[in-house]
Amino acid sequence: MTLLAAERLSRAFGGVAALSDVSFAVAAGEVVALIGPNGAGKSTCFNLLSGQLRPSAGRIRLDGRDITGLGPAAICRRGVGRSFQITATFASMTVRENVQLALLAHHRQIWRFWRPAAAAFRAEAQALLAELGMEAEADRAAAVLAYGDLKRLELAVALAGAPRLLLMDEPTAGMAPGERGALMALIRRLAGERGLGVLFTEHDMDAVFGTADRILVLARGTLIAAGRPAEIRADAEVRRVYLGVDA
Amino acid sequence: MHGFLFLQLLTGLASAAQLFLLAAGLTVIFGVTRVVNFAHGSLYMLGAYLGYSLITRAPPTPVGFALGALATAGLVAALGAGLEIALLRRLYRAPDLFQLLATFAVALMAEDLTQRLWGAEDLALPRPGFLAGALRIGAARFPLYDLVLIGLGPAVYLALLALFRTTRWGVLVRAATADRDMLACLGVDQRWLFTAVFALGAGLAGLGGALGLPDTTATLQMGFSSVTDAFVVVVVGGLGSLSGAALASLLIGLLQAFGIALVPRSTLVLVFVVMAATLVLRPHGLLGSASAEAAGAGAPALVRPATPALRALALVTLAAAVALPFLAGPFLLSVATEALIALLFAASLHLMMGPGGMASFGHAAWFGLGAYGAALAALALRAPLPLALVMGLLLAGAVAALFGLVVVRLAGVYLAMLTLAFAQIVWAGAMQFEEISGGDNGLLGVWPPRWLGGPVGFYFLALALCAGGALVLRRALHAPFGYALRGARDAPQRAAAIGLDVTRLRWAAFTLAGAAAGLAGALFAYAKGSVFPTYLGLGRSVDALLMVLLGGVGTMSGPFVGALVYTGLYDALLLATDAWRLVLGAAIIALVLLFPDGLAGAAARRMRA
Ligand SMILES: Nc1ncnc2c1ncn2[C@@H]1O[C@H](COP(=O)(O)OP(=O)(O)O)[C@@H](O)[C@H]1O
Ligand SMILES: [Mg+2]
Numbered sequence: 027m028t029l030l031a032a033e034r035l036s037r038a039f040g041g042v043a044a045l046s047d048v049s050f051a052v053a054a055g056e057v058v059a060l061i062g063p064n065g066a067g068k069s070t071c072f073n074l075l076s077g078q079l080r081p082s083a084g085r086i087r088l089d090g091r092d093i094t095g096l097g098p099a100a101i102c103r104r105g106v107g108r109s110f111q112i113t114a115t116f117a118s119m120t121v122r123e124n125v126q127l128a129l130l131a132h133h134r135q136i137w138r139f140w141r142p143a144a145a146a147f148r149a150e151a152q153a154l155l156a157e158l159g160m161e162a163e164a165d166r167a168a169a170v171l172a173y174g175d176l177k178r179l180e181l182a183v184a185l186a187g188a189p190r191l192l193l194m195d196e197p198t199a200g201m202a203p204g205e206r207g208a209l210m211a212l213i214r215r216l217a218g219e220r221g222l223g224v225l226f227t228e229h230d231m232d233a234v235f236g237t238a239d240r241i242l243v244l245a246r247g248t249l250i251a252a253g254r255p256a257e258i259r260a261d262a263e264v265r266r267v268y269l270g271v272d273a
Numbered sequence: 274m275h276g277f278l279f280l281q282l283l284t285g286l287a288s289a290a291q292l293f294l295l296a297a298g299l300t301v302i303f304g305v306t307r308v309v310n311f312a313h314g315s316l317y318m319l320g321a322y323l324g325y326s327l328i329t330r331a332p333p334t335p336v337g338f339a340l341g342a343l344a345t346a347g348l349v350a351a352l353g354a355g356l357e358i359a360l361l362r363r364l365y366r367a368p369d370l371f372q373l374l375a376t377f378a379v380a381l382m383a384e385d386l387t388q389r390l391w392g393a394e395d396l397a398l399p400r401p402g403f404l405a406g407a408l409r410i411g412a413a414r415f416p417l418y419d420l421v422l423i424g425l426g427p428a429v430y431l432a433l434l435a436l437f438r439t440t441r442w443g444v445l446v447r448a449a450t451a452d453r454d455m456l457a458c459l460g461v462d463q464r465w466l467f468t469a470v471f472a473l474g475a476g477l478a479g480l481g482g483a484l485g486l487p488d489t490t491a492t493l494q495m496g497f498s499s500v501t502d503a504f505v506v507v508v509v510g511g512l513g514s515l516s517g518a519a520l521a522s523l524l525i526g527l528l529q530a531f532g533i534a535l536v537p538r539s540t541l542v543l544v545f546v547v548m549a550a551t552l553v554l555r556p557h558g559l560l561g562s563a564s565a566e567a568a569g570a571g572a573p574a575l576v577r578p579a580t581p582a583l584r585a586l587a588l589v590t591l592a593a594a595v596a597l598p599f600l601a602g603p604f605l606l607s608v609a610t611e612a613l614i615a616l617l618f619a620a621s622l623h624l625m626m627g628p629g630g631m632a633s634f635g636h637a638a639w640f641g642l643g644a645y646g647a648a649l650a651a652l653a654l655r656a657p658l659p660l661a662l663v664m665g666l667l668l669a670g671a672v673a674a675l676f677g678l679v680v681v682r683l684a685g686v687y688l689a690m691l692t693l694a695f696a697q698i699v700w701a702g703a704m705q706f707e708e709i710s711g712g713d714n715g716l717l718g719v720w721p722p723r724w725l726g727g728p729v730g731f732y733f734l735a736l737a738l739c740a741g742g743a744l745v746l747r748r749a750l751h752a753p754f755g756y757a758l759r760g761a762r763d764a765p766q767r768a769a770a771i772g773l774d775v776t777r778l779r780w781a782a783f784t785l786a787g788a789a790a791g792l793a794g795a796l797f798a799y800a801k802g803s804v805f806p807t808y809l810g811l812g813r814s815v816d817a818l819l820m821v822l823l824g825g826v827g828t829m830s831g832p833f834v835g836a837l838v839y840t841g842l843y844d845a846l847l848l849a850t851d852a853w854r855l856v857l858g859a860a861i862i863a864l865v866l867l868f869p870d871g872l873a874g875a876a877a878r879r880m881r882a
Contacts, residue, residue, distance in 0.1 A: 076770060098769035107770070114767035116760045118573040118827070127756045128771045136757040136773060139749040143756045144578060167575040180767075187771055 028090070029054045029223040030075070030191050035084035037070055044070040045247045047084075052191065057217050057224045059234045062244035063267075068227040069111050071244070072195050075225070076108045077101040088191065107189030109180040111196050111227075117169040121160065121179055124168050125151035128186035154182045158212070173200035178209070185216070192216075194226040198233060206230060210237040235259070243267075276411030281530045283410075287419035289526025290426025291488070294481030295499055296506035296518045297433065298474030304450035304513030305470040308361055309369065309686050311376035314500025315383035316475045320349050320482020321491035322387055325396045328486065333401035346480035353475020357468045363866060365467075369686060370632050371865045374822060377815060378861035384496055385854040396491040404487050418487045425484065429477070430519050437515070446470060450513050497811055501697050505544060508690045509551045511561020520559055545698045549679050552691060556683055573763055574827035574874065578751065583830065594736055598729045607800070610732050612840040613739040614797050619820035619832040619839075620743035621789035626818075627826040628750050629782040630762030631681065634689045635696025636790060636817045641809030642699065643669040643791025644798040648716040649709070651798075658722055662738075662795045669791020670784055677783035681776060693814070700809040715805035719798045735796055742789055747829055749785070758782050790817075816843075823864060825871020834873045 030052040037045045045067040052058050060068050073079040075086060077098040086094045088104055096104075116124050129147035130136055155161045158178045163171065168179060177197055184192060197213075198206040210233050216222050228234050234241060234255075241258045243251040245267045251258055258264055299313045324345040331337035356379065364372050398404075407414035437443035445466055482491075489495075506525060510517025525544055532543045551559060579587070597609055622636045646668030650656040656664060680691050703710040710716065721731050749755055761768040761775040768775050798804045807813065816839070824835025842860070846853045868875050 078766060078769070098766070099772050099774050102770055102772035110766065110770075114764040114770075116763040116767065118576050118759050118763050119756070120575070123756065127753075127760050130753045131757065131772045136753050136778075138753045140752055142578070142748075142751045143753045144751070146753065169573075169575065183767070183771060 027054050028052075029056075029088065030225070031085075031087040031090075032071075032075065033085040033087070035071065035074055035086065036082045037067075037074055037079060038082050043247050045074070045244075048244070048247075048249050049084075050242050050249065050252060052223045052225050054190065054223050055217050055221045056239050057214060057226070057237055059238035059241045060225060060227045060244060061229075061234055061241060062227075065246075066244040067247040068244055069195055070247075072108065072111075072193050072225075072227070075101075076106055076193055102187060102189075105188075105190035106193065107184035107187045107191070108193040109177065109184050109195060109197055111199075113173070113176040113180050115168045115171075115176060115179055115183065117167070119168055120165050121168050121171065122148070122151050122155065122164040124179055125154055125182050125186050128183045132187045151186070154186055157185075158182050159208070174198075174202070174205055177201065181209070189222065191223045191225070194224065196227055196229065198228065198230060206233055207236075213237065276413070277534070280410045280413050280415060281534050282527070283415050283419065283423065285527035285530030286423045286426075286523075287488075287526075288529060289522045290422045291481065291485055292502060292506050292526055293426045293519055293522035294429060294477065294484060296503040296510070296522060297429065297515060298477030298481075299503045300507045300510065300513055300515060300518045301433070301446075301477070302471055302474035303507065304515075305446055306361070306365065306467050307369070308365070308372045308376070309504075309512075309689075310474070311373050311500060312356065312379040312383065313376075313474070313478055313503055314498070315380040315387075315496040316349050316353060316478035317482040317485075317499045317503075318387060318491070318493070318496040319352065319383065320345050320479035321486055321489075321495060322391050322396065322482075323348055323479065324483025324486050325398060325491050326391075328398060328483065333399075333403075335403050338404075342480060342483040345483040346476045349479025349482070350472040350476030353478075354468050354472040356475070357471035360862065361471070362464065362467075367865070367869055370689075370818075370822065370826075371869060373634070373689070374818065375862055375865045378858040378865070380496055380500070380858075381854045381861075382858035384493055385852060385858070387496075388493055391491075393493065398486040398490075400487065416488070422484065422488075426522070429480075430515070433515055442466075442469070501693065501811070504690045505548055505694055507558075508687055508694075509548050509558055511555075511558025512686060514558065514560040514562075517558055517560030542698060542702075545694055548691065548694055552683055552687060553679055556687065558687070573759075574870065574877075576759070576827070576829060579829070587833075591740070594740065598732055603728060606728055606732055608840070608844050610728070610735045610800050611797075611844075612837055613732075613735040614793050614800060615816070615820060615840045616833060616836040617739035617742045617793040617796075618790055618817050619824070619836040620746050621786040621793065622817040623821045623824075623826065623832040624746050624750065624789070625782050625786040626821055627828075627831065628755055628759045628762060629779060629786070631779060631783065632685075632689045632818075633814070634693035634811075634818070635814050636692070636786075637809050637811070637813035638692070638696035638699045639669040639673055639787040639790035640794035640797070640813060640817075641696075641703070641804075641806075642672055642787075643794030644804045644808045645703065645710060645716070645794075646791065647795035648719045648798045648804040651719050652716060658725065658799065661719075662792065662799075665795025665798070666788050666792040669794065670788030673787020673791075674780075674784040677780045677787070681779040681783050693811070696809060696814055697811070700806055700811075703806040703809055710806070711804075713806065715803050716798075717803045719804065720802050721799050731800065735800070738792060738796060742792060743832065746785070746789060750829060754778075754781070819861065821871075823868075823871055825868075825874030825877075827870060828873040828877055831871050831873045834876075835871065838872065 028051045033049050035045060035048045062068055074081045077096050080095055085092060093101055093104060126147050129150055152161060152164060155164050158181060160178055163175060171179060177200060181197060198209055213224055214237055217224050238255060241255055242249060243258060243264050250267060251261045251264045295317055299310060302308060302310050324342060327344050328338055328341035331341045360375060364375055404418050406417035408417060437447050449466060506518055506521045510521035528543055528547060598606055618640055622633060625631045625633060643665035647661040647665030650661040650664035676695060680688055683691060704712055725731055725734060757773050758778050761773055761778045765775050794808060820835035820839045821832055823839050824831030846856055850856055
């Protein structure tokens with residue numbers, strides 16, 4: 027069942043095309059990797075899908091419904107969670123409060139002016155952090171976390187919104203190989219258990235080929251290949267452009 | 274009719290040239306150092322005073338005049354360099370607000386020193402023959418000197434362009450404006466580049482001040498009034514953009530000339546509308562770029578709930594406040610009443626500036642609107658005190674809600690400047706529309722009713738409404754709304770990605786802050802028995818800023834500490850010395866250098882350590 031469909035997406039910055047005519051789909055429960063060299067347009071693609079940027083042309087559908095042009099908050103409310111390539115967390119809050127705020131937003135309880143927020147969804151937040159192995163960091167300031175922990179916190183914050191589609195821009199950057207494997211395994215499990223559709227970018231090829239059901243290859247803003255890991259590995263064009271191997 | 278249009282055109286061009294000379298230095302300094310120099314108007318004022326002293330001593334010839342103006346520019350440039358070396362160098366890494374505050378303090382001190390050196394009288398340059406000539410246009414006369422100005426504006430613009438385009442130094446300046454990190458990579462000694470740029474900007478201000486002398490008089494007020502004009506030009510043009518400043522000067526100069534002629538009292542409103550419209554359509558000004566944002570404020574501090582010790586301290590303070598009327602005399606009681614009002618005023622600014630991340634330089638607008646709203650309700654509608662207070666709060670809140678629609682889409686210095694401009698316009702409105710506001714004479718006779726029980730009764734009312742109001746705001750900040758607001762400040766993209774409506778949150782905070790400040794102003798009207806345009810003035814906006822920064826923006830207790838300490842200090846200073854501007858300015862600079870995270874922030878750090 028198609029969850030996300032990108033149809034002929036394009037985006038230009040001041041006349042320079044960062045993404046042109048890109049189409050693909052992600053099904054519920056499917057884990058899809060978007061790879062490509064630096065500057066290929068991966069982050070731009072994510073920013074279009076999550077509403078951070080507007081496409082210059084093309085359509086985005088979620089569950090068949092057109093969400094093109096909606097803002098990031100509206101897209102989030104339709105079940106799309108994301109992490110950023112450059113981590114973005116709430117620096118004036120503790121790790122747990124970061125997740126609590128996301129839970130409050132998800133449950134539409136932001137416009138409350140009296141009851142202290144410290145007690146709201148505390149247990150749920152703790153449980154989410156435990157799932158990511160971060161329960162010990164709950165009371166630390168988000169601003170002092172190591173990079174790998176920040177990435178994990180971002181994932182916890184994204185998951186707090188109970189998304190159906192998860193977009194992760196380089197989720198394991200800055201992590202040790204062991205941590206990386208554990209995180210990718212967790213994502214696989216969530217996809218299986220909750221029917222979560224996942225689109226992620228990643229530079230570590232072991233993580234990509236070991237985790238993804240399908241791989242999309244982007245180069246200079248255009249999709250040059252799409253298919254199962256084995257197909258991508260064998261694709262001559264991909265080997266030349268990206269894997270750096272002369273075919 | 275054609276003659277009239279032509280005359281207005283020339284008038285507009287002359288004031289555009291004057292505006293450009295004023296603003297060019299500010300934008301050049303900002304472009305390179307990212308410092309919004311509040312003392313720029315003071316440099317301009319010094320240019321006028323120094324220019325007066327030099328030009329009146331020079332032979333009364335065009336050459337004497339020109340040499341006097343150039344020497345003034347040189348002297349003010351040297352002063353600017355000294356200011357940069359002595360003060361601003363220490364502040365480049367500080368939050369941009371601190372640079373604004375420190376330069377504001379310099380402006381305060383400059384006003385005091387100028388008065389000491391030149392006296393309080395306005396100084397008008399005697400007009401020798403070569404300055405008195407005029408062109409006949411129909412029935413009107415247009416000063417020949419203004420024709421010279423019309424030529425000088427573009428000449429200075431072209432000279433600056435040539436300086437930036439053709440010299441190696443100019444290339445470095447442009448590189449620094451576009452990308453500061455790149456400059457560091459080029460191995461350029463930033464410090465002397467900054468000093469030189471500061472000197473250039475100051476010299477331009479000095480030149481502008483001296484060249485303005487034939488048309489205006491040198492006054493002590495011109496420091497603050499001209500800096501507002503300069504900010505408007507620079508913000509409309511785009512911070513850091515020289516051509517933007519030229520374009521904006523032209524736009525505003527012409528608009529003022531034709532506006533004044535067509536609708537006599539419309540000019541200020543027109544200028545504001547132009548500024549607001551420009552910023553809505555182009556949030557970085559006409560020719561500004563996104564990269565020219567002011568320096569970031571650094572990572573926000575972690576906010577923790579009140580510790581038991583802090584709660585105990587708060588309770589003790591509250592008990593002391595309740596007991597005060599039984600112990601203190603009338604003078605202390607009135608000081609305490611004002612301190613309470615200051616507390617609510619500071620807490621309202623803290624809400625939008627700290628957790629909301631929107632620093633305002635015009636918070637007095639809401640305070641003053643509240644005061645006028647209450648006074649007009651009491652005097653014109655004969656509303657009883659409770660109703661008048663509500664009217665004050667509603668007027669401020671409603672105007673803040675409307676203005677907020679525009680302003681919360683901006684950020685950083687642009688937002689601070691637009692709020693400043695708005696407050697100046699409300700102030701000018703209060704001065705101009707005498708039939709409603711009483712103009713300079715204000716509105717008198719706003720006294721609390723007898724049933725309130727005199728000063729003691731009013732003190733308790735202020736305690737209930739102000740301490741209560743500040744605690745309510747604090748409570749909201751610890752509620753989900755406050756977390757969401759902080760989230761939108763800490764990481765706007767992330768906030769939007771978890772479904773928060775960042776703009777609406779900021780708008781709500783802005784409106785809430787406006788309403789709370791309005792209540793404070795309404796109470797102040799009753800405390801003083803009168804309302805004056807100064808309630809809307811820049812000085813009062815800066816009071817609020819100082820209280821918040823003194824307490825610490827990043828802490829929730831900041832406004833409480835800041836308001837009490839500041840009111841105490843201020844009243845003590847007023848009693849102790851007539852050089853209060855000088856002392857206050859020095860105190861602000863000391864604060865900025867010694868307690869960058871405020872008193873409450875410093876205390877919190879000490880407790881944690
Ligand atoms: N906001 C922007 N303004 C201008 N150009 C941009 C912007 N964002 C990305 N680009 C350009 O678009 C291209 C794709 O960038 P990006 O999507 O970040 O690639 P990736 O994530 O694959 O490394 C790059 O050439 C980049 O310079
Ligand atoms: Mg990227």
